[in-house]
Amino acid sequence: MSSANDLLSASKAGSDPIATRRALRKNGMRLLDDGDQNDAVVAYGLTGRVRMDGIHATFGRRVQIDDLETEIALDAQVCINIFLEGFVETSVNGVPMPIPQRTAQGRWQSSAMIMSCESGARLRRRARKGQYLDKMVIGLSRDWLRRWANKADAPDAFRALLEGGPGFWPWQPNRKVEFLARQMFDIAARKPPFAALLLESHTLAIVCEALGATFGDSSDAAMPPAALTATEQQRLYMLVQYIERHSAQTLSVADMAGTLGTSQATLQRLVRKAHRCSLNAFVRNRRLENARQALLFGNSSISEIAFNAGYAHLSNFTAAFHKRFGYPPSAVRKQAAGPAA
Missing domain, CATH: 2.60.120.10 (Jelly Rolls)
Structure with missing residues (x-):
């Protein structure tokens, strides 16, 4: 090299x-x-x-x-x-x-x-x-x-x-x-x-x-580039950036498609092709993974992390988090804190 x-x-x-x-x-x-x-x-x-x-x-x-x-x-x-x-x-x-x-x-x-x-x-x-x-x-x-x-x-x-x-x-x-x-x-x-x-x-x-x-x-795993055109790869990157810039906001398929310069149906097909899930599931999974990392390595409260992930109610965030990972957010925060002295 x-x-x-x-x-x-x-x-x-x-x-x-x-x-x-x-x-x-x-x-x-x-x-x-x-x-x-x-x-x-x-x-x-x-x-x-x-x-x-x-x-x-x-x-x-x-x-x-x-x-x-x-x-x-x-x-x-x-x-x-x-x-x-x-x-x-x-x-x-x-x-x-x-x-x-x-x-x-x-x-x-x-x-x-x-x-x-x-x-x-x-x-x-x-x-x-x-x-x-x-x-x-x-x-x-x-x-x-x-x-x-x-x-x-x-x-x-x-x-x-x-x-x-x-x-x-x-x-x-x-x-x-x-x-x-x-x-x-x-x-x-x-x-x-x-x-x-x-x-x-x-x-x-x-x-x-x-x-x-x-x-x-x-x-969440992406398809190999050979399965995607250069335009599709760039569009997926733009989608991820859009999701991250609007982390606490409710996202509409119409807004995302408009920002990326494509139709809603084309965007839905692209995400399913690349990530084997729906667009809504892709957005939700990215936000929950970001929340999990914030619990492990950040200092924000669970309520603040839930809000930044787009959840207005902590109970909804806890339910979605548990469904995604199999354990509640509080368990991750305890893991990050380490064993009690």
Whole structure:
């Protein structure tokens, strides 16, 4: 996996990157904005790296970027891209990468995508002065992934990732992923004892969450990209973003279809094709999963979490939650609190 896959390169984990135009070009990037190929710093911020057998992760917090437009050819690989907050326009072979959005409450709603690239795929980024990103990129070799192909619990949909063709799987990071990623920023900054071990374990946990959310056997699992057109993939991503931006509101099929520029019937068919459930079930399941993660990793009350999930009455939320997961919200909150002293 090429180290130039990431826009920024740091000399060592936890250091502030000194990314210059000259260094970026030396690492294989093509600069598209006709800027001088000099040693002027174009980016800085906290960064870190994790290297294991078959896995390479880079992550950065508050990575400030100057005016810059770049393009680079990617190796054949699988990447998990997580964007926690901020904005930099990014695309791969013309397909836009998901970007974080702000909710009505002003909170950043993270986004992510699993990407399978053929050798030579073109990654393009366009940044403007003052923009920044909190992000993580985890590269996975197919040989490492194939170790799990024959395991009894490996979903059939997972095998599509191993065939090597190009594809894009958008997914929504849950609260656990956000929690682990932000802890990695803190670990890179503080360098506590066994920091490398902590970073490795967090990386593996995030990989597990990403693969499970994307290729699991539940009704939330997405179809392989081969089963969906590029337009369908982009429309599903827009649908997820719309649901997250209106988390506490009653959503109508007409409004969702209108926002996505399609008919209600087409949207219903698309969700059933991709997720094997109705549109209403898909919206409800996403909100309940977000609520479960908020119970585990957040500090909000159960009533507030219920409201943010679109439930005006706590009793209705509790009933829906129990039906979905088999246990009440209070049980999750007790689990998050840990055993009593």
